[in-house]
Amino acid sequence: MSTSERPPRGHNAAVLLGLLRGRDGLGRAELAERSGLTPQAVSKIVARLRADGLVAEAGRESTGGKPRTLLRLVPEAGYAAGVHLDRDWLTVLLADLAGRQVGCVEGPFRSAGEPGAVPAEVAARLGEVAAAVPAGRLLGVGVGCPGPLDHRTGVPHRVPGLPQWDGYPLRAALAERLGLPVLVDKDTNAAVLAEPQPAGSSVYVHLGSGLGAGLVLDGALYRGPRTNAGEFGHQTVRLDGPRCACGNRGCLEALCLAALRAGDTVGAARLVGVGVANVVRLLDVDRVVLGGRAVLAAPEVFVREVAAQVAERIPDPGWRPVPVTVARAGRRAVAAGAAELVLAPLFGRGV
Numbered sequence: 001m002s003t004s005e006r007p008p009r010g011h012n013a014a015v016l017l018g019l020l021r022g023r024d025g026l027g028r029a030e031l032a033e034r035s036g037l038t039p040q041a042v043s044k045i046v047a048r049l050r051a052d053g054l055v056a057e058a059g060r061e062s063t064g065g066k067p068r069t070l071l072r073l074v075p076e077a078g079y080a081a082g083v084h085l086d087r088d089w090l091t092v093l094l095a096d097l098a099g100r101q102v103g104c105v106e107g108p109f110r111s112a113g114e115p116g117a118v119p120a121e122v123a124a125r126l127g128e129v130a131a132a133v134p135a136g137r138l139l140g141v142g143v144g145c146p147g148p149l150d151h152r153t154g155v156p157h158r159v160p161g162l163p164q165w166d167g168y169p170l171r172a173a174l175a176e177r178l179g180l181p182v183l184v185d186k187d188t189n190a191a192v193l194a195e196p197q198p199a200g201s202s203v204y205v206h207l208g209s210g211l212g213a214g215l216v217l218d219g220a221l222y223r224g225p226r227t228n229a230g231e232f233g234h235q236t237v238r239l240d241g242p243r244c245a246c247g248n249r250g251c252l253e254a255l256c257l258a259a260l261r262a263g264d265t266v267g268a269a270r271l272v273g274v275g276v277a278n279v280v281r282l283l284d285v286d287r288v289v290l291g292g293r294a295v296l297a298a299p300e301v302f303v304r305e306v307a308a309q310v311a312e313r314i315p316d317p318g319w320r321p322v323p324v325t326v327a328r329a330g331r332r333a334v335a336a337g338a339a340e341l342v343l344a345p346l347f348g349r350g351v
């Protein structure tokens with residue numbers, strides 16, 4: 001079979017790459033044991049991955065018997081760009097196959113009010129950050145932006161504060177301009193992917209220029225059939241409350257942003273805590289992760305107040321205390337997770 005006829009790497013190769021990702025080295029026998037594949041299948045797939053430059057030898061290890069060859073992922077064999085389009089801030093980072101950030105540019109998002117100019121601005125930033133990467137190694141671009149949007153088509157809907165984006169073919173326009181595969185998801189869904197993924201269910205709450213949540217339920221990102229899950233900020237918490245950017249009244253987001261504008265960080269954190277307690281009640285999640293620039297500006301306040309609201313509102317002894325932490329990826333969580341939209345499937349991780 002010639003190189004051009006080689007079939008695409010399949011699921012088993014992705015599983016092996018996933019086992020090697022984040023580890024210093026594994027032998028073929030360990031790969032077989034952990035993947036459930038036969039040693040013969042592992043040897044065959046590893047030979048192909050080595051020929052493709054994705055896997056290399058990491059040395060030899062002797063444990064008394066026959067020395068075994070350790071294998072490792074080659075992180076610089078491929079890269080993905082992660083783009084965070086926030087309402088007023090643009091972040092473009094480059095991650096290698098191991099998910100390590102190897103470059104980042106960020107600054108005011110100048111074309112936010114004019115979607116037709118977004119591809120050119122993103123292309124210019126990407127050009128700066130990807131200049132050092134050999135041609136052909138940039139595998140794709142993941143984009144995280146405010147919702148609502150359709151994840152499959154990459155078309156934003158009526159995004160509060162960005163009415164011009166309604167119906168703009170963001171994914172198609174970026175793919176055409178960049179000449180690369182592009183994936184678009186809500187900022188909160190992208191941010192979830194930047195976090196370590198322990199088993200179970202998590203809610204990631206993002207408070208920046210808006211308020212939203214990403215949901216991991218039973219180990220898988222949950223978007224809902226129309227990418228509408230996680231509209232955490234638009235739960236009504238005050239029936240006669242102030243008008244929200246979404247058109248309704250008394251949304252959690254409207255109250256939270258008003259508190260922040262008034263300089264009342266504790267009040268904003270308590271409101272987030274009320275919403276989180278509702279979600280914990282509804283979905284029985286195992287953990288809560290907080291992110292977004294408003295949270296990162298006062299992380300201790302948010303962790304303390306959210307944990308206090310959850311404890312106060314769910315005092316039942318049948319509920320295990322739910323840990324509340326701050327996003328590990330910090331202010332680049334959305335961009336880092338957006339790159340992961342491209343990378344994760346290579347390692348057999350569904351997104």
Ligand SMILES: [Zn+2]
Nearest residue numbers: 234244246251
């Ligand atoms: Zn609303």
